[in-house]
Amino acid sequence: xxxxxxxxxxxxLKNGLPxxxxxxxxxxxxxxxxxxxxxxxxxxxxxxxxxxxxxxxELKFNELVLIKKPESFPEEDALRKIKENxxxxxxxxxxxxxxxxxxIQKVVYEHLEKLKGxxxxxxxxxxxxxxxxxxxxxxxxxxxxxxAEIYGGKIHPYxxxxxxxxxxxxxxxxxxxxxxxxxxxxxxxxxxxxPSDHPAREIHDxxxxxxxxxxxxxxxxxxxxxxxxxxxxxxxxKLAKKLILRSxxxxxxxxxxxxxxxxxxxxxxxxxxxxxxxxxxxxFIEFEQCEGIVAxxxxxxxxxxxxxxxxxxxxxxxxxxxxxxxxxxTEPSVEMYVKIxxxxxxxxxxxxxxxxxxxxxxxxxxxVLAWGLGIGRLAMLKLGISDxxxxxxxxxxxxxEV
Amino acid sequence: MPTVTFNKKELxxxxxxKLSDEEIKEIVNRLKCNIEEIGKDExxxxxxxxxxxxxxxxxxxxxLREFIGFDSKEIKxxxxxxxxxxxxxxxxxFIACAIVRDVKLDEEMIKYLMNVQELLHxxxxxxxxxxxxxxxDFDKIEGKIEYRGASRNEKFTPLGEKEEMSLLDVLVKTEKxxxxxxxxxxxxxxxxxxxxxxxxxxxxxxxxxxxxxxENTKNMxxxxxxxxxxxxxxxxxxxxxxxxxxxYRIEGVRIKGKREIFTPTWIExxxxxxxxxxxxxxxESFSDSEIERLLRKMGYKVFVGKKSIIAIAPPYRFDxxxxxxxxxxxxxxxxxxxxxxxxxxxxxKGEVLEIEKICNDVRELLVGFGFxxxxxxxxxxxxIQFKKMLIKGNAIKLKNPVSELYTQTRTWLxxxxxxxxxxxxxxxxxxxxxxxxxxVMPDENSETRAKEIRKVAAAIASSGSxxxxxxxxAIEIAKKLxxxxxxxxxxxxxxxxxxxxxxxxxxxxxxxxxxxxxxxxENFKVYTPVAALEMKILEFNP
Numbered sequence: 001x002x003x004x005x006x007x008x009x010x011x012x013l014k015n016g017l018p019x020x021x022x023x024x025x026x027x028x029x030x031x032x033x034x035x036x037x038x039x040x041x042x043x044x045x046x047x048x049x050x051x052x053x054x055x056x057x058e059l060k061f062n063e064l065v066l067i068k069k070p071e072s073f074p075e076e077d078a079l080r081k082i083k084e085n086x087x088x089x090x091x092x093x094x095x096x097x098x099x100x101x102x103x104i105q106k107v108v109y110e111h112l113e114k115l116k117g118x119x120x121x122x123x124x125x126x127x128x129x130x131x132x133x134x135x136x137x138x139x140x141x142x143x144x145x146x147x148a149e150i151y152g153g154k155i156h157p158y159x160x161x162x163x164x165x166x167x168x169x170x171x172x173x174x175x176x177x178x179x180x181x182x183x184x185x186x187x188x189x190x191x192x193x194x195p196s197d198h199p200a201r202e203i204h205d206x207x208x209x210x211x212x213x214x215x216x217x218x219x220x221x222x223x224x225x226x227x228x229x230x231x232x233x234x235x236x237x238k239l240a241k242k243l244i245l246r247s248x249x250x251x252x253x254x255x256x257x258x259x260x261x262x263x264x265x266x267x268x269x270x271x272x273x274x275x276x277x278x279x280x281x282x283x284f285i286e287f288e289q290c291e292g293i294v295a296x297x298x299x300x301x302x303x304x305x306x307x308x309x310x311x312x313x314x315x316x317x318x319x320x321x322x323x324x325x326x327x328x329x330t331e332p333s334v335e336m337y338v339k340i341x342x343x344x345x346x347x348x349x350x351x352x353x354x355x356x357x358x359x360x361x362x363x364x365x366x367x368v369l370a371w372g373l374g375i376g377r378l379a380m381l382k383l384g385i386s387d388x389x390x391x392x393x394x395x396x397x398x399x400x401e402v
Numbered sequence: 403m404p405t406v407t408f409n410k411k412e413l414x415x416x417x418x419x420k421l422s423d424e425e426i427k428e429i430v431n432r433l434k435c436n437i438e439e440i441g442k443d444e445x446x447x448x449x450x451x452x453x454x455x456x457x458x459x460x461x462x463x464x465x466l467r468e469f470i471g472f473d474s475k476e477i478k479x480x481x482x483x484x485x486x487x488x489x490x491x492x493x494x495x496f497i498a499c500a501i502v503r504d505v506k507l508d509e510e511m512i513k514y515l516m517n518v519q520e521l522l523h524x525x526x527x528x529x530x531x532x533x534x535x536x537x538x539d540f541d542k543i544e545g546k547i548e549y550r551g552a553s554r555n556e557k558f559t560p561l562g563e564k565e566e567m568s569l570l571d572v573l574v575k576t577e578k579x580x581x582x583x584x585x586x587x588x589x590x591x592x593x594x595x596x597x598x599x600x601x602x603x604x605x606x607x608x609x610x611x612x613x614x615x616x617e618n619t620k621n622m623x624x625x626x627x628x629x630x631x632x633x634x635x636x637x638x639x640x641x642x643x644x645x646x647x648x649x650y651r652i653e654g655v656r657i658k659g660k661r662e663i664f665t666p667t668w669i670e671x672x673x674x675x676x677x678x679x680x681x682x683x684x685x686e687s688f689s690d691s692e693i694e695r696l697l698r699k700m701g702y703k704v705f706v707g708k709k710s711i712i713a714i715a716p717p718y719r720f721d722x723x724x725x726x727x728x729x730x731x732x733x734x735x736x737x738x739x740x741x742x743x744x745x746x747x748x749x750x751k752g753e754v755l756e757i758e759k760i761c762n763d764v765r766e767l768l769v770g771f772g773f774x775x776x777x778x779x780x781x782x783x784x785x786i787q788f789k790k791m792l793i794k795g796n797a798i799k800l801k802n803p804v805s806e807l808y809t810q811t812r813t814w815l816x817x818x819x820x821x822x823x824x825x826x827x828x829x830x831x832x833x834x835x836x837x838x839x840x841x842v843m844p845d846e847n848s849e850t851r852a853k854e855i856r857k858v859a860a861a862i863a864s865s866g867s868x869x870x871x872x873x874x875x876a877i878e879i880a881k882k883l884x885x886x887x888x889x890x891x892x893x894x895x896x897x898x899x900x901x902x903x904x905x906x907x908x909x910x911x912x913x914x915x916x917x918x919x920x921x922x923x924e925n926f927k928v929y930t931p932v933a934a935l936e937m938k939i940l941e942f943n944p
Contacts, residue, residue, distance in 0.1 A: 151833075172752060174750070175752060181840060181854055182852040184849070207802060208800070213851065214849045215849070216849060243851060265750075266748060272780060285781060285805070285808055299746055300682065301733060302744040322739060324433060331724075332683075332729065332733050355724075356724070394776075395826070
């Protein structure tokens with residue numbers, strides 16, 4: 001319910017309540033003759049009435065005597081609060097009193113008056129404040145009617161999966177690193193002991209771009225050259241300098257190893273790679289890879305399997321199976337499968353111990369365990385989709401609903 | 403990874419034992435191959451690129467036979483005393499030849515041999531460049547054989563033709579000639595094998611009709627030629643394995659040129675391994691006899707010394723050249739499933755990249771403002787990122803694109819957003835989207851001639867003007883990046899004149915925002931006003 005001050009109320013708030021003015025006057029003199037007070041105090045009748053009622057003054061012969069000095073003037077406080085829209089701080093008996101003294105009055109809303117007894121669709125804050133909500137009927141809503149769409153913002157579902165994997169690997173003590181998308185063939189292939197004519201280096205498997213890069217690590221360059229000539233009989237130096245779009249995140253591991261002098265080293269990267277594939281439900285020319293390495297003294301094959309078993313947990317399966325595999329840069333090489341209830345064995349990633357032909361030219365003389373996770377597959381599993389292109393979807397409807 | 407299909411009956415005949423599907427599955431699971439399909443009569447396998455010996459049924463059978471503990475017959479190469487004269491032929495300098503005696507060929511076998519030839523050509527032969535195979539009826543060859551360079555006018559009747567053709571015509575007019583001609587066309591002299599009646603083989607293109615193998619062929623002549631000595635040897639040894647497994651007598655020949663060699667080079671490869679090294683790499687200790695047993699399972703001969711073990715790899719295993727390769731075979735024979743996974747005591751603190759943390763903050767901020775995140779390819783095209791945006795620019799271009807949609811790397815994010823909006827004009831508006839992603843700029847000073855920038859871009863497609871809201875959002879993003887922005891009104895062809903501003907932080911331009919030019923909207927067929935911003939988060943250098 002809303003109230004406003006009456007004209008009288010406004011006047012008292014500005015000039016003081018009559019009984020207050022009376023008391024303040026009497027305070028100076030202790031007592032005063034009625035005839036004087038009638039002249040000095042505005043609205044003396046009212047002042048006298050209330051001051052007597054409250055037991056502050058007493059009439060002795062023709063004089064008024066102050067018998068009790070009041071500590072506060074609650075009506076004045078209440079008026080101020082109502083004026084300042086702080087009505088909730090004023091108790092109900094006070095409101096009654098002020099109404100009785102005609103210092104305040106109820107606010108009358110003519111437009112709300114018209115709504116009395118009618119049905120409203122929207123409950124407004126005015127209806128609540130004025131108390132008129134009591135006088136109206138609030139329209140019933142049918143919960144069966146379909147609503148208008150609301151589209152909140154959302155994080156991309158694939159990014160969410162990537163974040164989960166990232167947090168998971170950090171939890172296992174891996175530190176995240178990043179390497180360039182535009183890469184020198186040398187880091188993507190040659191430093192990983194892939195012979196110059198390896199099939200995965202042809203134009204069907206790597207995107208080439210114009211120009212040559214500069215490998216600043218001259219010593220590593222020479223060592224890699226030596227090992228290729230020794231093992232493969234030749235090395236295409238020009239090919240090694242060519243610029244490409246990175247086709248595997250192992251390139252990042254190679255760059256990090258080249259810089260590493262402190263052990264143990266436990267790193268991972270989750271980033272985009274590019275391959276000139278036919279674009280279909282299973283292949284897209286860009287996708288994310290997640291790769292990591294552990295380098296330290298005394299690491300062995302059992303440790304590799306140990307890490308893989310831990311990493312496999314991100315797939316949500318406890319059961320793992322290891323199979324022999326082949327990668328040009330690892331020996332022994334492993335392929336990991338994870339058992340997922342409804343799907344059976346799912347290929348989860350590849351791993352191995354880096355060949356000495358890879359680590360020695362990079363200046364690393366301890367075992368290096370390397371692994372890669374098939375995170376595109378993992379994301380597709382988690383999101384229940386069968387087409388990889390959804391991960392880079394241009395379909396807003398899907399993104400809004402997924 | 404090559405895929406091969408073997409006939410189960412044939413395979414079991416070669417192995418010498420019939421195996422149930424379950425048994426095959428179990429063995430294959432422990433080896434370097436996967437079963438794609440296993441049917442009533444056939445088995446389809448996916449193999450790894452290193453084990454070329456398993457590409458052929460005979461090699462696969464030998465591998466399985468030894469793995470289940472059966473013995474294989476030793477394959478020997480005899481001396482035929484046959485001499486082949488050779489000239490230097492620079493375009494295909496390496497050759498190996500052999501004679502196979504008393505073969506029995508039927509239609510099926512000839513088809514199988516053709517398939518093997520194709521598979522080896524495509525894989526280790528690198529489409530016939532590094533090595534190519536010719537199979538001939540030895541009895542149709544008359545007199546001495548010579549490998550020489552021929553001029554392009556010399557003639558012979560190639561396989562499948564009725565009349566003689568010049569070598570040049572073979573290149574131009576036959577299907578194989580057109581396909582593989584580029585391997586030799588620029589050479590002065592082209593490689594041929596000839597006998598007293600003339601050319602009977604024109605590697606790596608075609609054999610002759612005269613010496614082709616048929617069901618009546620009794621003795622076979624094999625030629626392997628190529629540009630890589632090791633590959634030529636390798637391919638020849640796989641053929642020796644093929645015919646040797648079938649029990650045929652294989653005879654080598656002497657090839658006389660500047661120097662004399664004997665082919666096939668059927669030589670076993672000994673690798674010495676320190677005993678301690680096996681345990682060091684595998685984390686499991688084995689007794690000498692155990693190691694011997696495991697290596698034999700993988701087809702090795704073994705000599706156990708005091709401190710080391712000598713593992714002798716069969717002549718067809720070209721994937722074995724160091725200790726690690728042998729140790730992997732020990733692990734395979736032992737069974738990957740028999741190792742107990744262990745976690746070492748390597749204590750390290752995990753850490754997310756700082757940039758990813760910042761991006762996550764920005765991501766959550768924008769989601770809070772009601773934006774939907776999108777993830778788009780980094781590859782794009784000239785049309786989308788420049789022409790439709792009404793600007794000129796310079797991007798890094800692919801030399802071998804596979805689709806005209808993806809020909810260059812993106813230099814800014816906004817076109818990715820516009821392209822996204824253009825594909826969703828039937829979805830209810832307002833559409834609020836954002837992307838956090840990498841763009842690539844040419845940079846001559848970088849070691850990769852490029853620099854990569856992590857950026858954020860956001861767009862609101864909705865009727866009404868969102869210029870002010872975009873500015874507010876930019877300020878909020880900048881706060882997350884710890885930057886204070888200053889704005890300067892400017893103009894940009896992609897934006898409406900008078901509704902574009904650049905953002906600066908510490909004098910450096912960090913981004914821009916504004917309302918998209920209706921011409922650009924028309925180009926993308928987006929008929930709803932769009933306000934957008936783009937801001938740099940971090941620059942990377944390799």
